[in-house]
Amino acid sequence: MNGQQQDNRMDDSKPIVIEARGLTKTFRDFWGRPKVRAVRGIDLEIRGGEIFGLLGPNGSGKSTTLKMILGLLHPTAGHLTVLGESPRQVAIKSRMGFMPEESYLYKYLTADELLTFYATLAGLSRQAGRTRVGELIEQMGLVSARRRPVGEFSKGMARRVGLAQALINDPDLILLDEPTSGLDPIACREVKDLLLSLAKRGKTLLICSHHLADMQDISTRVAILLDGEVCAAGSVPELLATPDTVRLTLQSPSRERLAAIMDYLEQETGTRPAMDHTGRTLESVYIETVTRRRIPS
Amino acid sequence: MNRSGDNGVTIRVKQFLALTGLAATELFRQPACFLLVVCNVALTILLPLSVAHQLGQATHLAVDSSLAFELVFGVILAGYAACATLHNECRSGTILIVFSKPVSRLRFFLAKFAAVALVLAFFIYCSGMAAVLTERLAPRNFEFDSLGMNMLLATPLVAFLPAALLNFLTRRPFIPWALGLLALTLTAWVLVLGAYDGEGHRVIFGSTIAWPILPAAALEGLALMVMATLALSLAGRLATPATVSILTVMLFAGLIADHLVEQTASLPLISAALRLILPDIQAFWPADRLAAGGVVTLPVLGHAALYSLAYGMGVLSLGYAAFRNRQF
Numbered sequence: 013m014n015g016q017q018q019d020n021r022m023d024d025s026k027p028i029v030i031e032a033r034g035l036t037k038t039f040r041d042f043w044g045r046p047k048v049r050a051v052r053g054i055d056l057e058i059r060g061g062e063i064f065g066l067l068g069p070n071g072s073g074k075s076t077t078l079k080m081i082l083g084l085l086h087p088t089a090g091h092l093t094v095l096g097e098s099p100r101q102v103a104i105k106s107r108m109g110f111m112p113e114e115s116y117l118y119k120y121l122t123a124d125e126l127l128t129f130y131a132t133l134a135g136l137s138r139q140a141g142r143t144r145v146g147e148l149i150e151q152m153g154l155v156s157a158r159r160r161p162v163g164e165f166s167k168g169m170a171r172r173v174g175l176a177q178a179l180i181n182d183p184d185l186i187l188l189d190e191p192t193s194g195l196d197p198i199a200c201r202e203v204k205d206l207l208l209s210l211a212k213r214g215k216t217l218l219i220c221s222h223h224l225a226d227m228q229d230i231s232t233r234v235a236i237l238l239d240g241e242v243c244a245a246g247s248v249p250e251l252l253a254t255p256d257t258v259r260l261t262l263q264s265p266s267r268e269r270l271a272a273i274m275d276y277l278e279q280e281t282g283t284r285p286a287m288d289h290t291g292r293t294l295e296s297v298y299i300e301t302v303t304r305r306r307i308p309s
Numbered sequence: 310m311n312r313s314g315d316n317g318v319t320i321r322v323k324q325f326l327a328l329t330g331l332a333a334t335e336l337f338r339q340p341a342c343f344l345l346v347v348c349n350v351a352l353t354i355l356l357p358l359s360v361a362h363q364l365g366q367a368t369h370l371a372v373d374s375s376l377a378f379e380l381v382f383g384v385i386l387a388g389y390a391a392c393a394t395l396h397n398e399c400r401s402g403t404i405l406i407v408f409s410k411p412v413s414r415l416r417f418f419l420a421k422f423a424a425v426a427l428v429l430a431f432f433i434y435c436s437g438m439a440a441v442l443t444e445r446l447a448p449r450n451f452e453f454d455s456l457g458m459n460m461l462l463a464t465p466l467v468a469f470l471p472a473a474l475l476n477f478l479t480r481r482p483f484i485p486w487a488l489g490l491l492a493l494t495l496t497a498w499v500l501v502l503g504a505y506d507g508e509g510h511r512v513i514f515g516s517t518i519a520w521p522i523l524p525a526a527a528l529e530g531l532a533l534m535v536m537a538t539l540a541l542s543l544a545g546r547l548a549t550p551a552t553v554s555i556l557t558v559m560l561f562a563g564l565i566a567d568h569l570v571e572q573t574a575s576l577p578l579i580s581a582a583l584r585l586i587l588p589d590i591q592a593f594w595p596a597d598r599l600a601a602g603g604v605v606t607l608p609v610l611g612h613a614a615l616y617s618l619a620y621g622m623g624v625l626s627l628g629y630a631a632f633r634n635r636q637f
Binding site for chain 1 (some may be wrong): 315320324327328335338390400402403406407409410411412413479482511549634636637
């Protein structure tokens with residue numbers, strides 16, 4: 013486990029929001045015999061204001077870990093505290109928000125009714141709930157669909173309702189399972205911007221995802237799970253860095269000047285440096301094109 | 310941290326009401342619940358037409374049969390409703406979001422029971438009204454009250470056509486409106502037929518109605534509430550077929566509970582266990598009392614209510630103990 017590596021990059025001044033030590037979950041069969049060991053003694057320490065990405069292939073233990081943090085599954089062994097309490101304490105849920113991988117929604121309720129229901133469960137007063145529902149409906153771009161049953165929503169719209177319910181109580185800790193799944197690139201960018209703005213406001217986010225590019229964009233730290241164990245962990249720049257290699261970016265040098273620089277670098281380092289053109293991402297091209305088309309002016 | 314301004318008790322009450330309201334709304338939209346209520350009412354009000362009931366004991370047979378229908382359909386409805394509201398919520402995953410909010414499992418479990426009890430109370434009301442009507446319209450001296458019978462046969466048209474129109478014109482859900490209109494229609498028929506005799510003459514209101522059937526239906530309703538506690542306790546772990554099967558076995562074992570306890574009198578432990586475990590359904594069966602010309606008095610209802618409360622609380626406690634540790 014790369015706990016030491018993680019600790020190097022953590023801001024120790026921030027309070028610990030999630031702390032797991034030797035967290036283990038074994039699913040048992042009807043007779044109580046161990047069937048699957050989904051999580052095997054993982055250590056995690058997530059501090060306030062972080063966006064922590066939990067990555068890994070299917071069946072690696074991401075969702076199980078998330079459910080243990082929510083108190084929906086009970087650890088077989090190890091120690092776990094969330095916001096300084098046991099995750100089985102109901103009271104701490106008023107400071108948490110959760111968006112599951114699938115959009116588990118009551119399909120015959122409208123977006124308004126559904127969010128009002130969750131606002132009541134979150135303990136908001138009628139007035140506060142109404143205001144918060146209005147804000148979230150607008151923030152998620154659901155104003156025109158607010159009175160339609162969520163069963164009629166597209167997958168992307170249902171995901172936005174799912175995200176809205178996770179934020180209904182303005183939680184301090186937000187757990188998201190595949191938050192950008194099913195969203196088009198523009199909605200995806202909007203959600204990522206929203207998550208970044210939440211982190212700026214001091215919220216802590218724990219995100220499980222397969223969308224590595226999205227995680228790279230927004231995560232401060234990530235852990236990669238495989239077969240229930242943490243295989244790699246650390247800050248994103250740290251994990252992405254290639255040891256003993258640096259990249260120089262130059263603004264439109266002339267052909268002659270570029271050749272001179274390359275010759276100089278070759279002389280200095282003893283090897284011919286690699287050269288490529290920095291390109292835009294497909295995401296930025298897509299967003300630019302669609303936005304330009306939608307707003308011709 | 311309390312961001313709402315409400316105190317803890319108010320928040321808990323609001324959560325309970327929101328959970329109960331949503332669960333009840335969901336149940337009142339279930340086609341299976343609709344079919345069970347409608348089948349029970351239809352079979353009950355069609356009883357007077359049955360040839361078997363024209364042998365001189367028509368009213369007695371009609372009342373007995375309608376009470377039997379209430380018990381059988383009610384048990385199936387209790388099992389189905391409990392599973393639809395609890396087991397299906399666990400299976401569909403909506404429970405994950407509910408439990409990510411500050412909602413205790415006990416509050417959630419009790420809210421689900423309240424929703425099932427509401428649906429059963431509605432069923433018992435419709436069933437009681439239908440039983441009153443079937444007794445009123447059972448042939449006397451081999452003659453039908455044709456006006457009353459025609460009114461009853463028009464029930465589907467009066468109750469369901471407006472609901473269908475509402476659905477078509479305003480997209481309001483058909484089933485809850487149809488059920489609401491069915492209850493209203495049955496009540497209206499009781500009020501209208503209570504003012505006339507079988508030959509269409511005005512009489513003192515209610516003089517032709519066998520009112521003792523209503524407390525009898527309520528007594529059976531208490532038995533159904535007991536079965537609902539069993540159903541919900543099972544639904545925390547089991548799916549609909551298993552839950553309904555076990556409920557059916559418990560119903561029949563409960564009906565012969567006295568006999569089983571007597572048969573095992575020589576084995577005191579087993580006898581005591583059977584007395585404790587099996588619901589005493591006979592204590593809720595009112596047909597014999599009505600047949601003997603008696604009525605279900607308030608003390609009888611009170612005694613049955615206390616028994617169902619004690620038994621129901623015991624069963625719900627066990628059910629909650631099993632549900633509390635369930636992992637999702």
